Amino acid sequence: MTEPRWLDEGERAAWIAFLTATNLVNRKLEQQLKDDAGLSHTQYEVLVQLNAAADGALRMTELADRLVTSKSGLTYQITQLERAGLVSRRSCPSDVRGVFAEITERGREVLRFAAPGHVEAVRNALIDVLTPEQLTHLAEGLGEVTRRLRTEQRCGAQTATQGGTATQAASGAGAGRP
Amino acid sequence: MTEPRWLDEGERAAWIAFLTATNLVNRKLEQQLKDDAGLSHTQYEVLVQLNAAADGALRMTELADRLVTSKSGLTYQITQLERAGLVSRRSCPSDVRGVFAEITERGREVLRFAAPGHVEAVRNALIDVLTPEQLTHLAEGLGEVTRRLRTEQRCGAQTATQGGTATQAASGAGAGRP
DNA sequence: GTCGCTTGGTTCAAATTGGAACGAAGCCAG
DNA sequence: CTGGCTTCGTTCCAATTTGAACCAAGCGAC
DSSP states (O other), X not given: OOSOOOOOHHHHHHHHHHHHHHHHHHHHHHHHHHHHHSOOHHXXXXXXXXXXXXXXXXXXXXXXXXXXXXXXXXXXXXXXXXXXXXXXXXXXXXXXXXXXXXXXXXXXXXXXXXXXXXXXXXXXXXXXXXXXXXXXXXXXXXXXXXXXXXXXXXTOOOSSOOOOSOOOOOOSOXXXXX | OOSOOOOOHHHHHHHHHHHHHHHHHHHHHHHHHHHHHSOOHHHHHHHHHHHHSTTSEEEXXXXXXXXXXXXXHHHHHHHHHHHTTSEEEEEOSSOTTOEEEEEOHHHHHHHHHHHHHHHHHHHHHTGGGSOHXXXXXXXXXXXXXXXXXXXXXXXXXXXXXXXXXXXXXXXXOSSSOO
């Protein structure tokens, strides 16, 4: 690697847009959720995932994976949510080590309460800002990025080359009807 | 607002892709920079901005604004960087209250050292994953999002409607040649 | 001039985060 | 079955991050 392939004008523009836009959007949502529902975005996403799950419950690791967060971080958040009565822990029958995080009725209520404002915010910050085509393009591009990083993630750390074929896409919503 | 406008299939897909992709990318970069250069992404961006600035210096507020971070957060990071000798504080001649953060020679060296690996990572995580068209679309879409949120930000909190016309776009790079 | 309001940065406390270390369990080959 | 390796969550600790409170200094109107 003599001289790295620096970003050209367009690439740089894309990268800058990515950085600032994501920061701004996250900031916006964080604020909205905190103000209107007293939840952090992470907590909201936990509720969304659990609410959408089969029995309103998911294993800790699975959940951490979906949220793209660390295991310890999740442990912390689940504890908080449990303390608030929105989620409860349940042990796994088939695996003593396992722990299920399960959304409570109160958790579902809070989610139902918070959802409208959140969707509204998501629309204002991202969805409604773009034309349908732009949105499609965005979904395709970022979807591809996700797939790429996910496979790379699963296939252990091979020296920075690319992974293989596709993986399944995302699952639960995020701003969908609760 | 009777029933909120929930996201349809495509919108949901876009939103999910946005959430996961951004998390994954950030995670990736954070890790790479920490491992290879001992810098957090925030710190790296500080150096980038200062390095690209006119005199290698920027006012605290201006910098916080560009990084889309809180003032207190920046104060913290600048203190860290100063401690590490990569940045130094300089008072502003025209405004006693003002403080300039200025990149040091050592700061520039560290940046030069870290840049190649960072660009490489940015390419692997985002740029090279997409086709040129996808990249263009992405830049346009997210650029629009940025503009929107920036203006909304500047024009005080008017009840969630949209802002006016365009603002100037971003400035310093992020993964450009240092 | 000087009162009142906005700005620029820092300080402070509280909430999160992530990685490393751990203990308890699964799991598989020999 | 038993040693050796992986997996599951939690605990612990250090690093960040953010908003609120604060002090000092500009700034404009009176």
